[in-house]
Amino acid sequence: EVQLVEAGGGLVQPGGSLRLSCAASGFTVSTNYMSWVRQAPGKGLEWVSFIYNDYSGGSTYHADSVRGRFTISRDNSKNTLYLEMDSLRTEDTATYYCARVSRGGTYYFDYWGQGTLVTVSS
Amino acid sequence: SYVLTQPPSVSVAPGQTARITCGGNNIGGKSVHWYQQKPGQAPVLVVCDDWERPSGIPERFSGSNSGNTATLTISRVEAGDEADYYCHVWDSGSDHRCVFGGGTKLTVL
Numbered sequence: 001e002v003q004l005v006e007a008g009g010g011l012v013q014p015g016g017s018l019r020l021s022c023a024a025s026g027f028t029v030s031t032n033y034m035s036w037v038r039q040a041p042g043k044g045l046e047w048v049s050f051i052y053n054d055y056s057g058g059s060t061y062h063a064d065s066v067r068g069r070f071t072i073s074r075d076n077s078k079n080t081l082y083l084e085m086d087s088l089r090t091e092d093t094a095t096y097y098c099a100r101v102s103r104g105g106t107y108y109f110d111y112w113g114q115g116t117l118v119t120v121s122s
Numbered sequence: 123s124y125v126l127t128q129p130p131s132v133s134v135a136p137g138q139t140a141r142i143t144c145g146g147n148n149i150g151g152k153s154v155h156w157y158q159q160k161p162g163q164a165p166v167l168v169v170c171d172d173w174e175r176p177s178g179i180p181e182r183f184s185g186s187n188s189g190n191t192a193t194l195t196i197s198r199v200e201a202g203d204e205a206d207y208y209c210h211v212w213d214s215g216s217d218h219r220c221v222f223g224g225g226t227k228l229t230v231l
Contacts, residue, residue, distance in 0.1 A: 035220075037165075045157070045165065045208050047220035063220075097164055106171055107212040107220075108155040112164040 002026035002111045004098050009116030016088050016120075022081040022098030022113055030054045030076040033101035035109065036083050038094035046094075048072075049083060050101065066092075088120045126209055126223035133229040134199050142226045144192040144209030154192040155210045156185060158203075159225075165208065169194060196228070204230045 008020040020036075033056075036048040049072035050061045060072050071084040081098050095117050099109035127145040134140040144154060154172050157165035167176050169185040172192065182197045196203055209223040 044225040045159075045210075045222040047222065050220065102170070104171070106153040106155075108153075108167060108170045108210065109157070109165070110167055110170075110176065112166070114164050 002100065004100065004111060004113035006096065006098055006113045006116040009096065009118045011119045011121065012088055013122050014088060014090055014120055017084070017086045018088065018118060020083040020085070020096055020098075020116055020118070022083075024079050024081065024100075027100070028076075029074050029079050029081055033103060033107070034072075034074065034081045035099050035101050036072060036081075036096055037099055037109065037112075038092075038096045039115075040091075040094040043094075048096070051081070053103075085118070088118075090120050092118065093120045094118060124211065124213065124219060124221050126211065126221055128207075128209060128223040128226045130224070131227045131229065133231055134196075135231045136199055136201060138199055140196040140199050140203070140228055142194045142196075142207050142209075142228065144194070144223050145190055146192070146211065147190060149190055149192050149211065150188045152187075152211045152213075154185065154187050155212075156183075156194045157208045157210065158205045159208065160205045168207075199228075199230055201230050204228055 003025045005023045035050045051072045069087045095115040097115045098113045100111040102110045156169040158168045159165040172187040173185040184195045206225045213219040
């Protein structure tokens with residue numbers, strides 16, 4: 001059974017840093033495309049970051065709103081995805097979901113974690 | 123950047139058919155995916171690649187896509203279908219533009 005379990009959320013001051021993790025089971029992170037999606041309180045979904053699998057080179061991509069501040073990565077030995085968040089802003093407050101990306105002809109999110117809440121506030 | 127437009131809300135009586143639209147410039151030339159999100163829960167994929175249903179999704183859920191509008195259709199609506207629904211397209215070109223619609227709240231009367 002595919003499972004994704006996020007951790008690492010919490011309260012952080014503006015300008016601070018946080019690292020989110022997403023432990024995967026039931027499949028191998030290194031052979032899959034993975035992504036982070038966030039949802040501000042009461043708002044819609046917003047894509048944050050994407051990482052290719054090892055076979056495709058492991059390239060990473062980030063939304064304009066977080067580029068240069070957030071970094072997606074993975075630890076294959078732990079089968080875990082990460083999101084390193086620096087220079088956090090109040091507008092980064094959201095529930096952050098990790099999601100597996102389908103490897104079919106098109107890209108979509110076929111499995112999601114339960115999410116972890118990040119609150120940026122002084 | 124590419125914009126997807128959804129109505130904020132749709133209401134339907136139980137047993138009737140709900141249609142949720144997703145507008146975008148020439149969206150018919152793209153693959154559209156739909157997610158259902160119930161309060162306090164993570165999104166769940168209900169339709170992918172315009173009309174395909176993932177395993178475990180009832181046949182009552184279907185999709186179509188043509189011109190400038192994609193549509194999620196839910197037949198014989200049940201109380202348990204009340205949720206937010208999001209459309210999604212992904213441009214896997216040079217910089218991976220992943221776009222969601224603003225979401226539609228489906229209310230079962």
